[in-house]
Amino acid sequence: MSSSHFIDPLVTGESLQKELSIRNKPHYEASISHKRLPTYEDMGWYILRKNKTTFRIRLDKNLYELLEDELWSLYAKLGFTELNKDREFKIQCSDSTIRKIDIFARDEETVLFTECTSAESPGTKKSLTDLIDKIKSYREDAIKAVYHQYGRNDKLKFGFIIATKNIVWSDPDLKRAEEAQIMVLKDEEVNYFSSLQKNLKSAARYQFLANIFAGKTIPGLDIKVPATKGKMGGEDFYTFLISPDNLLKIAYVSHINSKGAESINTYQRMLNPRRLNNIASYINDGGKFPTNIVVNLHYKRNLSYDKKDEIGDLSFGELTLPAQYASAWVIDGQHRLYGYAHSDRSKDSVVPVLAFANLDATSQKNLFVDINNKQVKVKQNILLDLYAELHWGSDNPHEAITSLCSRLTKTLGTKMGSPFYNRIIIGEKSKSNYICLTITTITNSLINEQLLGSATKIGDDSVLLPGALGSSDKNLEKSLKRALTFLTMYFSIFKDAMPEQWELGDAKGGYICTNNAIVALLKILKSTFDVLEKRDHIDLISQSEEDLLSEVNRYVEHLVNWLSSLDDEKFKSLRSKQGVKGQTAVAREMQQVIYNKDNNFQPKGLVEWMESFDKEGSIQAKELIDEIQLSMLELTLNKLKEKHKDEWWYEGIPSGVRKKCVERREDEKGKLDEYQYLDLIDYKTIASSSSNWSSIFQSYFTLQGQTGDKNSKLSWIVRLNEIRKTVSHPERGLLSKEEVDFVQDLYNKLKSNFGEYWKS
16 A cells, blocks of 8 residues: 555544543543443452442543543644544554554644653653654654545644653753654643643634744734834834734733743743633623733744835834734733633624834843733732843843842752752742742742852952852853752752652641751752862862762761651751741751761851850750749739639630630640640730730739830740740750840849749
């Protein structure tokens, strides 16, 4: 047989929708007679429910089937009208070879051939060379088979795609795919387009096609509009009216979460479905939008503008829009435009457009920020996210290093194989216990620790000094790659040593993969670099990433061993130390752990910090705090009973404190009286009560020399309570000399205030 053609059947119309209902589920379902159950159970099916004469059974799809069906379903929802019926779609090649292809999708303008492959474990490294070669070998036969099936159509566009799940693509394979004109859809792209389709419905089709055929001419598209041309800030602009349906064909919105951090132009927020539906309802009811949709027209040849007349600096004429996918980038007005896609009036309405011509990426983003800051405030984490793009390559050292650190954080959160993959809140991604790290915290920590470099004044000039993880020639791309490689290996040490802890995130019991812990571990890295450079005289920037990690690990392995041995109570203690002060305290404690194993590890300030702690004073402070707390109880009981008589418990103790004490007493089966379940911090609540403060506790709890309001005068209770937590839990360490002095001074002042109520 000499011609190329399809072997297996395709589905369209109702048959396609029926197949979609099956493909769109993560499992298979069937009804069988009772006697056939053992056979199906042997194949992995399980009972969903039992009926009178049948069982409803289910079989979960494997990872490969899930990926294939997700792509198949996506194509169907995007409006492709003909797809392969089952998993055995094949083409007969001209050399009589039969080729099995995972997904075939077609409409009047486009044909897609897709191959899928997956791995069970995220981050699996796998060669895709064979799959690339497979597509290259059948490409021409696949095109011939389409023409054999439908007749020749020179307007058809052919796309060849490889979709993967849990696989890390190597740079050489990515290059081979690009050279072979094969579109790569990794996890993040598949997730992005699936999410986009849920928001935009079939209108997401243009976004998808724009990624596959970006820059290619759209057959049959020839949009001419009457337009005004002028200049704004030195840039050409055009204003015109156009139907949303036509604008959607060439428009493209790049979102912060699209395609990971590698996409330079990702600056918009993901479209909000509820807002789109509200806009669609408004449009269907006759609503109009008087404000412009702002776009940037990308084109390779000169933009065709036929001038008819002019008045001053303005001219009037006919503008021919670029007949290319992704040629009109939406800078502002995305919800208005895609709201029309949800409405019934996309074809018979017009929208006003302000179009710039070939703005560079930075100008687009600056314009986006300017517009949105004047309208709806852009969130701070989004603006910092934008910094990675807005100032990439800036001549200003501060802007350059901030951009580099921001882009590094984004890439750590979006690159498969990174320990932070899908753990960082980027753009408007929702926070969860698992996705709990913030781009702001990690970026600022990278900047503060100067791991990639710093902006330093030399004379009147500000210059960029590369850090240990930077590139000696100050090349940002090289610095990004070096830092990404090293930090992936560095944090993987902690992830691999404590996988269960790492997975917890900031859920109960979790610590290692939280903002505070990551900041502390970056501080440890910086102090280790300092020791290697100043004591061991190692030229850090000249070391390969692997050699540098080996040097770092000589010290850090002691910390990893210590962390791996900690119990839940100690992790809870570490987690309680919040904010800059807490992060610094934890980092010092970690430094001391390393120092105790290797006295050569003496980063700046560590010895002085260790000497600032007072072992004997901590023991004494615990005794003083116990005496203070018992005296506070003595004073409180006596003064409340004196004022409220038999009703002192109800009139003098706030209800929240009472309920807590009663619950504790109930849990211990009445072992003690209710008042014996009071905590130290409860005395602040009791004293600050409006019925108690001025009439009882103000004179006793106001320390000598104190001024300010009630809360200021009771702040010593809060600080004493934190110190009490430390001395009551040995795993939290010792008190500093300053904390011991505070307890001793407080003891003397309260003893003087309490007088006869002091309980020695």
